[in-house]
Amino acid sequence: MNNILAVAGVVIxxxxxxxxxYVLFIVTILICVVMASINIYNDAHIVRYLKEICxxxxxxxxxxxxxxxxxxxxxxxxxxxxxxxxxxxxxxxxQLIFGKFLGCxxxxxxxxxxxxxxxxxxxxTREHQxxxxxxxxxxxxxxxxxxxxxxxxxxxxxxxxxxxxxxTICFVIIGGILxxxxxxxxxxxxxxxxxxxxxxxxxxxxxxLELFDVRDLVIHNWPLIPWTYFCLGLVYAxxxxxxxxxxxxxxxRRKAVN
Amino acid sequence: MSIILKTExxxxxxRSREMRGATKVxxxxxxxxxxxxxxxxxxxxxxxxxxxTMNVLLGFVPPxxxxxxxxxxxxxxxxxxxxxGYLPELTYYYKFLTAEELLxxxxxxxxxxxxxxxxxxxxxxxxxxxxxxxxxxxxxYSKGMQQRVGLAQALINNPDLLILDEPTSGLDxxxxxxxxxxIQRLKNEGKTVFFSSHELGEVESVCDRVAIIHQGExxxxxxxxxxTGAHASLEQAFLxxxxxxxxxxx
Numbered sequence: 001m002n003n004i005l006a007v008a009g010v011v012i013x014x015x016x017x018x019x020x021x022y023v024l025f026i027v028t029i030l031i032c033v034v035m036a037s038i039n040i041y042n043d044a045h046i047v048r049y050l051k052e053i054c055x056x057x058x059x060x061x062x063x064x065x066x067x068x069x070x071x072x073x074x075x076x077x078x079x080x081x082x083x084x085x086x087x088x089x090x091x092x093x094x095q096l097i098f099g100k101f102l103g104c105x106x107x108x109x110x111x112x113x114x115x116x117x118x119x120x121x122x123x124x125t126r127e128h129q130x131x132x133x134x135x136x137x138x139x140x141x142x143x144x145x146x147x148x149x150x151x152x153x154x155x156x157x158x159x160x161x162x163x164x165x166x167x168t169i170c171f172v173i174i175g176g177i178l179x180x181x182x183x184x185x186x187x188x189x190x191x192x193x194x195x196x197x198x199x200x201x202x203x204x205x206x207x208x209l210e211l212f213d214v215r216d217l218v219i220h221n222w223p224l225i226p227w228t229y230f231c232l233g234l235v236y237a238x239x240x241x242x243x244x245x246x247x248x249x250x251x252x253r254r255k256a257v258n
Numbered sequence: 259m260s261i262i263l264k265t266e267x268x269x270x271x272x273r274s275r276e277m278r279g280a281t282k283v284x285x286x287x288x289x290x291x292x293x294x295x296x297x298x299x300x301x302x303x304x305x306x307x308x309x310x311t312m313n314v315l316l317g318f319v320p321p322x323x324x325x326x327x328x329x330x331x332x333x334x335x336x337x338x339x340x341x342x343g344y345l346p347e348l349t350y351y352y353k354f355l356t357a358e359e360l361l362x363x364x365x366x367x368x369x370x371x372x373x374x375x376x377x378x379x380x381x382x383x384x385x386x387x388x389x390x391x392x393x394x395x396x397x398x399y400s401k402g403m404q405q406r407v408g409l410a411q412a413l414i415n416n417p418d419l420l421i422l423d424e425p426t427s428g429l430d431x432x433x434x435x436x437x438x439x440x441i442q443r444l445k446n447e448g449k450t451v452f453f454s455s456h457e458l459g460e461v462e463s464v465c466d467r468v469a470i471i472h473q474g475e476x477x478x479x480x481x482x483x484x485x486t487g488a489h490a491s492l493e494q495a496f497l498x499x500x501x502x503x504x505x506x507x508x
Contacts, residue, residue, distance in 0.1 A: 006363055081350065085364070088316045089415075257319075
């Protein structure tokens, strides 16, 4: 565990010493502050649109941070040859994968915390209320979704050598799942066999990331998700994280690192 | 003298992309033994199999057949790497870390206590003359400084065996001299050093024994004086062993 934490610590340091996060955070703040300064038709409900735009930006930024940070981890270690002195130490490849995963996931969590605090402050200034539990549920589900994304991008980084190609493929797949994933079963019914079975199987195999999208919960101040369903969602995410991490460990196990 | 590093009939084959997937033999039946306290030079022209041998010793590449041991433990087991230090050729360490942070990170992986780490880091930074730059990010370091921080990370666990892959590659004469001094100092402390180099003069001055490898096969093994034999220098002997014919000047 000590080795995993050591590797994770370096990944977190990398995130806060690079400019990517700060740029995305500042851009989000600027857009949201400009939007907040406009009060269209003096309509009180306009705050919902503001919250929606802010959350859309947070989602976009968090996915960019998660994919770009993770996709470069192993390829950068190979390119700079830091993988060699690292694996020449009593560190197993499994520990390295888990360390990288934990570091990226925790780094995403820290970034998400900053974004959600900003979001909370912004909406509190307009709504004069702070539904902390709603934010907690939305934030936690969002963070666990990023866990799946990080594990998936890590697996991709062991299959595709270039971080750019891995990041692009990850964005396309994650975007596809988020926008089309929930409708795959209905799409399958419109197709002929054997494509129908393939698409239908895909529906049951892919991680349904849209389940973690509970933005409406905080936008419309809806009642909380029952805690049982909330916990089941987290378990569902942990299952997919485990599947992708096992895949990554298997892909890295016999890979020559010279 | 106990045997610290051993290879038995080591063979490494891989599929070459340039040769359209044909099998290429990188190492063929390599037998080596390095004893405790020795400074062992591993020589060969480019592509001879030096780095492949080191990659097998460090567990980066699995051997096709044969075996390799460090301290009597099969190199495929991570514990075999607990008492070694390794300096790869041309490595660009984490640019966003300082030298001190880098050494602290590697110390954690070796499971060093914080007291031991706090004692070891200043010692090493002094040894490689990087005390003045210990708080600066590595991205601001020159090539020579990066190589020296690499040497410091290889020594963080006070290893009994040091594996150095062309440690003076790309360094200026002063940098080379410093690395040579450090190797000499480690030798005086009774450490075992296994290193590859193209600098034959350097090898001649610091090594107890050398091995010459060519096209994956061991061509010569013995004390520097024995290998040099009737030749004027180790370089002459090296060229003769690998079968290089001098072209007459036209």
